[in-house]
Amino acid sequence: MKVCAATLAVLMGLSVWNPVAASERKEFCVFDVAGAGGFVYRTLQDYQRKAVSSGVSLAMIPYTDEDEAVADFKAGTCDIVAVTDMGVRHFNSFTGSISAIGAVPYYEDLRVLMHILSSPRVDEHMSQDGYQVLGVAPMGAAYLFVNDRSINDADALKGKRVTVFEGHHDARHMLEYIGAVPVDAKISNFARLFNTGQADISYAPAAAYELLEMFKGMGDTGGIIKYPVGQVSVHLVAREGEFDDRFVRRSRKIMSRLYPEAMRIVRQYEDSIPAERWVDISKDAMVGYQEMLREVRIDMQQATHASGMQAASVYDDNMMTILRKVRCYTNPGALECSAEDRE
Structure with missing residues (x-):
């Protein structure tokens, strides 16, 4: 069906964007202050596996400097970048506002919010100035x-x-x-x-x-x-058009479903403090x-x-x-x- 639709579009003289093939390598730059051994990187490895099952192959690259990850993404080195709520403010003020001072005081609030952000109802706010947010996951209060x-x-x-x-x-x-x-x-x-x-x-x-x-x-x-x-959170950002709408919607769902595992690890860190x-x-x-x-x-x-x-x-x-x-x-x-x- 996709091939037929693309062919028809070409015959009609319309520009066509082809969604990424599973075999095509996409660079996934991930900021984690602890690098590849950190909580964020390890959590997003689950996202990487689920992306493959959705037809997108991602090669993860760890960054311990968020400014460097943002710069490389803007330069085109990365196809997707994972940044904090502070880093995402370079690309999207809507999800960048999640870290508003005292605005999400409890984890129950955060759980509800993560569900909202995976809903098509907020799609129009997830794209700004040529960039798209492909999902948000918690990193802890x-x-x-x-x-x-x-x-x-x-x-x-x-x-x-x-x-x-x-x-x-x-x-x-x-x-x-x-x-x-x-x-x-x-x-x-x-x-x-x-x-x-x-x-x-x-x-x-x-x-x-x-x-x-x-x-x-x-x-x-x-x-x-x-x-x-x-609340500190991790946000995935890509350029608009880098991935088809189906994968964008799927990506946001995958990220929202990371909530239970991410919170399990967050609570482990909290519980380990004397x-x-x-x-x-x-x-x-x-x-x-x-x-x-x-x-x-x-x-x-x-x-x-x-x-x-x-x-x-x-x-x-x-x-x-x-x-x-x-x-x-x-x-x-x-x-x-x-x-x-x-x-």
Whole structure:
């Protein structure tokens, strides 16, 4: 049927794009801070196997530098690139908004969101400026690693030095909003800044405790605040037209179905952290964190000064509305669900 349709199109003088054959090699560049032995790379090997069964052969290439992976993808070296929620902001603001500060506080919210992102209902938002997102999978919640366990509520963040990633304008805006001191960092050096005492606080998934030895920066007095300030995720990006629509839809389904296995590994990392390292916070403090983070997001969206507008520009309004609806679906009693200033 496909051959007949292509032949007919040629006879009619129409341009035709031929979907990739299973035997054709496609370069799949994967960023994982730990390289080929890392959690992300190993998780995406399952994606690679399922892609083969869908008629697409992928050769995986590990990268430990996300900027290098993005540059090679833009240069055409890679046909697909796997990047973090920060990296995907180069290509798609819709899925890049998943990491909005405090916008996905619980794993149940994330589970619902992953299902939504595999649905055809959001197809129009998954393509921007000549690029397509071929799916999203979780990497775990981002927690605050602190060198002082008394930093256990939003007010205690004032005056503290906090690492902020290059280009993470929304995080920088939040820190300035609450009176914290941003410390410029990259994925390649944020753990070192924390571990050497150049920052009081750093945000990262639980896996960083072991993989990046962030327990060193905690010393005897520090810990991990048991409240997610965001979700870290991996996004697959390809140029539009690189793969046919059938595979694009299949790819998004494959990625969404990685959720259970990815979360199993995430929870293994979280469970492996000694119980005494976690800093439990009260229910009131959790509500305070969530409301403070919501106020920061709204402040950004209403900002008229340059830094606020730059921060707000990384958020896609459609995704912010979806995230608010997801939060109110899983937690209908939340203050924001009845607030007038909704996202």
